[in-house]
Amino acid sequence: MIDGYKRLMNLEDPLPPKKAKGFFTDTSLCIGCKACEVACKQWNQLPADGFAITGNSYDNTGHLGATTWRHVQFIEQARANGRQEQRWLMMSDVCKHCANAACLEACPTGALVRTEFDTVYVQQDICNGCGFCVPACPFGVIDRVPKESTFEVGTAHKCTLCYDRLKDDMTPACAKSCPTASIQFGDVEELQQRARERLGELKARGESTARLYGVAEGKEAVEVGPLHAFFLLLDRPQAYNLPEVPRLPRKTMAERYGWSAAVGIAFAMAAALVFRGGRR
């Protein structure tokens, strides 16, 4: 019967899972060249966002969005960690491809799916632009294209981890273009191993505030799980606009429904009593 239903509904079995793929973005190696931004735009044929000058260091991209899937941040720190010299932190931000993805859980159409590479992907032919994933994402990554745009009007977009390239065993465009190996692509498990080694190296060199963001043992993984695109940071997560503990809406949903139901039931009981009182 299930087979008949699947034939009727034209359902396919999910593809057999492969090894989880992801990014390790080592911000200590980033030189802020923005090659990743350009390569991403070119490969994914994303339109330009205009030429705004933000005044925030060399960051004229602003933020991730529907047509910006890599964003290089420039953080100017005159003195940090008690050091007297200036520090200039750069970080190429991207969709984190969370193990428990808020956007995917929010999606009412099933447009957002988990691929065989354990990445989070928006199916453009399914998304109806309800916009729920946009405020659901704790990192402010996914966005909906405005209705008056010329590019994929009205649907939600974010980094696909170059799903099309992955299908052909190719490295995503941003990682391929990174000249300093700040963006490293590979199997998540192996990348985590590499990241831990790199962290040890930096700590040994005196980078006392270096830390990993998005590995299983971190506070940031409590709700959204390990991030398949994770980072090595040189400062607190907030300095990079990353939340300390990104919230997964599902975790508090039962409690929210509970309060809602309590109010509804209390009203129904009160109203029943009032109406009953009017009966002879």
Add this chain to the structure above:
Amino acid sequence: MMRRTPSTSGEDQEPKFPSPSGKDREPKFPSPSGGGQGGGTGGTQGYYDHPVVRRPVWTWEVPAYFWLGGLGAGAFVTASLAQTFGSADDRRVAAEGFYVAAAALAPCAPLLIADLGRPDRFHHMLRIFKPLSPMNLGAWTLTGLTPVAFARAASHAADTGLLRGALRALARLAPRRLLEVTGSVLGLVLAGYSGVLLGATNVPLWAKSKLLGGVFMASALSSGSAAVTLQAANRGAPEATLHRLAAVESAASLGEMAVITGYLLQSGRAARPLTTGRFAPPFWIGAIGAGTLLPLLLHRLTRRRHGRTLRSLSTAAALCSMAGSLALRWSIFEAGKESSEDQAASFDLSKA
């Protein structure tokens, strides 16, 4: 323009580069107004004054839908409760509430569809059943409740002779009690899910407190019962029934005040865009004043009144309550958009 962030971090208190003056900047990224002592860049805790989460893309259709959907659902629940527990008069009068419910629910689906980025793909909401997503649950609930409300309204129209001939015979076939029970359950879900939907995001004003679902539920029930009263007062309902409807409405308004108080207390700093900003007047005067306080006061005045005075006061209270409910949805919705740009509130929401 965003509010400046007071620094709370104990670490990394070194002075940073002062941020460049605001006048050369694109308005797209408003500049922080000064140096500040934050742990991050440009005087804030984080990356310049950039928001942590994205601004919701929803427009006016969403609060309008939440208002009408809640009102329709509340009217259906009130009318159904009167059918089960009320006197013969209550049953006859309150059944008019099914008309109100059907009328309020009719524009809901068009509003919900109009807000989509791709309205032509609305039916994709119904290609799966995924109650984990409040959006999906709401779409299914609305799809279920709208025909139930219309069927029950048609059944009442058949009873009162509004429908004639074959349509009357058809409408009389409707299983009334079953429609009332199913519709009430669906109605409570529709009235209650909208606040949970907004709460299931990372917008500080919506997500910080867990009570927003309760707030919207109470608002839906008070405005829905008010809509039933409005209809009843203008269709010559017996005074005893009007008094009982006033009592039901007051119970909902009292509940609403209690939940809103809890919601504001729990939200703390995150509620600032609602309580002190641009949206403070619609919230305090509209949602709180007109939506709960004024109806409670008017209902108190109706206690010993009769005839025209009673009808006028009931009508006024009902209109206030319904308008207040719209002000509540709209102000919380719009202030939420502002709240999404409040970097410090976002960091507070994600504190360990």
